[in-house]
Amino acid sequence: GQSLEQPSEVTAVEGAIVQINCTYQTSGFYGLSWYQQHDGGAPTFLSYNALDGLEETGRFSSFLSRSDSYGYLLLQELQMKDSASYFCAVKGDKIIFGKGTRLHILP
Amino acid sequence: DSGVTQTPKHLITATGQRVTLRCSPRSGDLSVYWYQQSLDQGLQFLIQYYNGEERAKGNILERFSAQQFPDLHSELNLSSLELGDSALYFCASSGGWGGQETQYFGPGTRLLVL
Numbered sequence: 001g002q003s004l005e006q007p008s009e010v011t012a013v014e015g016a017i018v019q020i021n022c023t024y025q026t027s028g029f030y031g032l033s034w035y036q037q038h039d040g041g042a043p044t045f046l047s048y049n050a051l052d053g054l055e056e057t058g059r060f061s062s063f064l065s066r067s068d069s070y071g072y073l074l075l076q077e078l079q080m081k082d083s084a085s086y087f088c089a090v091k092g093d094k095i096i097f098g099k100g101t102r103l104h105i106l107p
Numbered sequence: 108d109s110g111v112t113q114t115p116k117h118l119i120t121a122t123g124q125r126v127t128l129r130c131s132p133r134s135g136d137l138s139v140y141w142y143q144q145s146l147d148q149g150l151q152f153l154i155q156y157y158n159g160e161e162r163a164k165g166n167i168l169e170r171f172s173a174q175q176f177p178d179l180h181s182e183l184n185l186s187s188l189e190l191g192d193s194a195l196y197f198c199a200s201s202g203g204w205g206g207q208e209t210q211y212f213g214p215g216t217r218l219l220v221l
Contacts, residue, residue, distance in 0.1 A: 042212040099149035
């Protein structure tokens, strides 16, 4: 079967760094994407990794290891507005989204 | 604003009824994806169309169907509605067909089946 696993909740302090992990099991693999969704809003694209390594976009970075079927999203200099749910998604034979990680940020 | 529009924003209907949700992709995007989001299931991929043709199918029920028209807008038809169909339905668009490109999500249609 195909599946994505990510933690359901993560808590961090404002200004700190947090890492959200995602492991996947899919038939075929094209790449790993990350999306952010605020309460009541639509998912918005954050990053995409097709090759192994780290991709950096401002305060957000995403990492992929295809041999380990593993990736993570790294958020630096956390701000209160980063409080949201974060989804990893994989395109293999099908498009699969993880169930999301709720990020709580403490002042 | 992602550039993807969805109508209606909210929809309340009764069990057994049929509804149609509409999506207009971003200008120039050829692919449209439909997703269902419920509290316990997260985002579930339903179906993808590319330039009018079905491209990929996910966990779409037989009671649901979709199509993409020549002007590239898409409609998702939900029939014989059940209470469990209550959810947020998103459409997304992208430029290509592979599904690995950035997808831009619309604001969603919230469906409540009573």
